[in-house]
Amino acid sequence: MTESHTLEAADLSVGYRDRHVISGLDLTVRPGRITAIVGANACGKSTLLRALSRLLSPQQGRVVLDGRQVHRMPAKQLARTLGLLPQSPIAPDGITVADLVGRGRNPHRRALSRWSSEDDEAVAAALEATDALELADRAIDELSGGQRQKVWIAMVLAQRTDLLLLDEPTTFLDVAHQVEVLDLLADLNRDRGTTIVMVLHDLNLAARYADHLVAMAGGAIQIEGRPEDVLTVDTVRTVFGLESRIVTDPTSGRPLMLPLGRHHTLGPDAGGE
């Protein structure tokens, strides 16, 4: 188990130029838990994640990690505690898997230090954990989308941070790979106590894997709490503008959202509980 860290945003406003994407937001990340952030497109989810990891500077308010403002911490020191996987990271042409995963060691290396056996070990562990060891010598360009995402996750695992932020880690993956990635993150949380904050598109997967669910709309948090309390018909209506039904997922016991579109809907009472 790793020590727990506190990460919180207080009165946070972030934006581009004079436009606020997020204004006056307060959030306390639950240490040692999995937090999922959900919301409609352009509601500020990714912006929040970027501000938490100091890729964006706040226009107002602050982000505090263990009592220190992240925007005033040395870059490498922050990167040893807090990892971030952006939504669409760029792989340089021709780079191999082992090389890319090794980039995750950057915050642990001093300017002129040589590659250490500890670095080799971290890379090997990350490749094993993501079941990507067999890919070690392959070029990233040759991999499928699912394999590629595993490699990016291996890179942030090699970084060995106690806090991990992920921006839509399951986008572009088929359902089997989505579950595989989320299971891996759940393993990481359970075995190492890693605190995880992720933006997810899929409400149902978010409700299944998160201990704490944050629903955002219009740059503010609408509601947060246990998935059972957050994922309600009202929340789906305010956050997504969608009518829905919520049932209990028989496989996980978590809430499951069924959208009510204009077609193929049998009526309000059909098949209900």
Add this chain to the structure above:
Amino acid sequence: MTDVVSRRPEARSIERVRTARLSRRRRRRVTLGAITAAIVVLAGVSLMVGHTFYAPDEVWGVILGRDVPGASFTVGELRLPRVVLAVVCGASFGLGGVTFQTMLRNPLASPDIIGISSGASAAAAFGIVVLGLDGGQVSLFAIVAGLVVAAAIYLLSFRGGVAGTRLILIGIGMAAVLDALTNYVLQRAAQWELETAMRWLTGSLNGSSWSDAVPALLALAVAGPVLLLCARDLGMLRLGDDTAAALGVRTEAVRIVLIIAAVSLIAFATSAAGPIAFVAFLAGPIAARVVGPHGSPLIPAALVGALLVVVADLVGQFALGTRYPVGVVTGALGAPYLVYLIIRSNRTGASL
């Protein structure tokens, strides 16, 4: 995937990661060694051949500072500064070029395509012909112009981030304007300064002396190590700004240091030998092909740049009957490659 994330990896896995890394490094060292050897041999040949042939032991004697009749002047004062300048300019253009190409993640974003070399060149020509500046002042003027052009391109192409294609198109436009300025300035120069004119248009090593070579050498000795210190951060920038920043790279600060160091190299080399065509553009991609995509591209590009200029100068001097300026030869090599890059990006649908 395995259930246990926190377990120590198996020794076999660590070994596999280690051997993969060592074999990447071995290939790199062997290739770089071969390129270095080629530079040394060809530089040696350049010192020996010419109107009069001097044997290797005579050339070696001159390099050691002994007084060798005849050779001391021809080799020591004519050929040696020329070869040193060829190596230094090649390395400087290679380093400057690959720094921009890597930083902007685009092979077309080299300083000789996007107008930075043109800026330095126009400033140098303007400084000499119109303002009557001398050596050190010209270099300084060229550096300032290079930085101003770099800043102008950056600001003009900035709209919520710098997009590669927009920056390159603006840079190409900028280069055209600056080349026109160079031409205009040279029209005003005296007719007998044709040699000088060629230098500012295509780059030339003809008539190089130690006073040309030494400032460029000093610039390389200062800015080269600065770039090498940033090599790992530059490699991280290839993952995109967000990923690099998340891995502890101070992206903005690193970018400023890289730009200043790269522009200084380009400007010093340009004020010594002119904008030797396409060397900055070619060195990085050739190096990446030869050495492979692993490790920092800086030293490979510097070596390939030096080799290109030394070879092109030999070809220009002796292979074609007339003594062509080195830039004519590198230009003839570079233009087809530029066309090839554009065709390839057209076919694959990749961005320029």
